[in-house]
Amino acid sequence: MSKQPPDVEAIVAEIARNRKYRASGVTESTIRDIVLSELARQPNAKAAVQSARRKLHEVMALYLGDPDYDAARAQLEAACATGDAATIRAACAAIMREHDSTRERLPLLDEFYPRIFAVTGTPQTVLDIACALNPLAIPWMGLPPGARFFAYDIHRQRVAFLNTFLALVGMGGAALEQDILVDYPQESGDVALLLKEIHRMEKRRRGIVLPLLDALNVRWIVLSSPTRSRTGRHTVIDAYREQVRGILAGRPWPVTEIEFASELVYCIAKAP
Numbered sequence: 329m330s331k332q333p334p335d336v337e338a339i340v341a342e343i344a345r346n347r348k349y350r351a352s353g354v355t356e357s358t359i360r361d362i363v364l365s366e367l368a369r370q371p372n373a374k375a376a377v378q379s380a381r382r383k384l385h386e387v388m389a390l391y392l393g394d395p396d397y398d399a400a401r402a403q404l405e406a407a408c409a410t411g412d413a414a415t416i417r418a419a420c421a422a423i424m425r426e427h428d429s430t431r432e433r434l435p436l437l438d439e440f441y442p443r444i445f446a447v448t449g450t451p452q453t454v455l456d457i458a459c460a461l462n463p464l465a466i467p468w469m470g471l472p473p474g475a476r477f478f479a480y481d482i483h484r485q486r487v488a489f490l491n492t493f494l495a496l497v498g499m500g501g502a503a504l505e506q507d508i509l510v511d512y513p514q515e516s517g518d519v520a521l522l523l524k525e526i527h528r529m530e531k532r533r534r535g536i537v538l539p540l541l542d543a544l545n546v547r548w549i550v551l552s553s554p555t556r557s558r559t560g561r562h563t564v565i566d567a568y569r570e571q572v573r574g575i576l577a578g579r580p581w582p583v584t585e586i587e588f589a590s591e592l593v594y595c596i597a598k599a600p
């Protein structure tokens with residue numbers, strides 16, 4: 329008797345129906361890519377589905393936090409209606425506080441982008457890859473008039489909210505619902521930000537980050553890794569530095585490191 333091959337589309341649909349993903353929305357190509365990869369690695373379909381669920385949980389990382397998006401939208405609309413830069417920044421900071429990655433960066437923001445752009449030059453076009461709420465830091469970036477900002481994420485609700493934000497602050501570009509490990513960004517730019525996510529991407533599939541870096545059509549890639557574990561108890565600086573060096577080992581790109589208290593940044597001159 330021949331064994332039926334697993335119905336990949338049925339598995340994808342079933343995983344997408346999970347209550348937590350119904351609320352946030354998740355790009356189907358992400359689920360499909362993880363399911364196919366786990367079917368190839370695991371001994372049977374049951375083990376593959378279990379493993380795919382665990383991987384998606386880490387990739388979506390909903391445990392890092394989300395604002396109430398309707399309330400956040402109203403807060404931004406009210407702040408932008410005042411036209412006051414300090415009020416707009418305060419609203420952005422309050423929303424960024426709702427996600428671990430941006431909350432940890434708040435105390436650094438005054439110096440974060442000035443120090444990075446002192447190395448890369450101030451970009452005209454930014455690609456913010458696996459962005460979460462980081463586009464709300466645009467008011468701290470000092471981008472020139474006419475600048476464009478492209479933000480990529482697989483969390484549908486976040487992407488919709490970010491498009492509202494970009495329109496409210498009059499920033500060109502767009503937020504795109506796109507798994508950038510399945511469909512590489514097609515936009516070209518001066519700087520691609522890939523902040524605090526490569527350690528998670530390499531857990532999804534080892535070796536997955538370098539082909540993305542190769543595919544990015546930008547002059548500079550700005551990567552970062554956290555300096556401490558999520559609990560804050562352990563330093564991870566050496567392990568993650570080794571990971572970044574390993575990924576970049578076969579490329580001739582010069583790298584400038586910038587160390588902040590909670591984040592180690594690598595400015596990679598791909599084609600400066």
Ligand SMILES: C[S@@+](CC[C@H](N)C(=O)[O-])C[C@H]1O[C@@H](n2cnc3c(N)ncnc32)[C@H](O)[C@@H]1O
Nearest residue numbers: 429430458459460462481482507508509523524
């Ligand atoms: C830890 S957060 C990092 C956020 C941001 N880069 C920062 O440092 O503030 C990871 C974000 O990446 C998104 N993400 C994960 N894998 C992705 C992928 N393959 N393509 C696009 N977005 C992805 C998640 O949905 C989440 O919003």
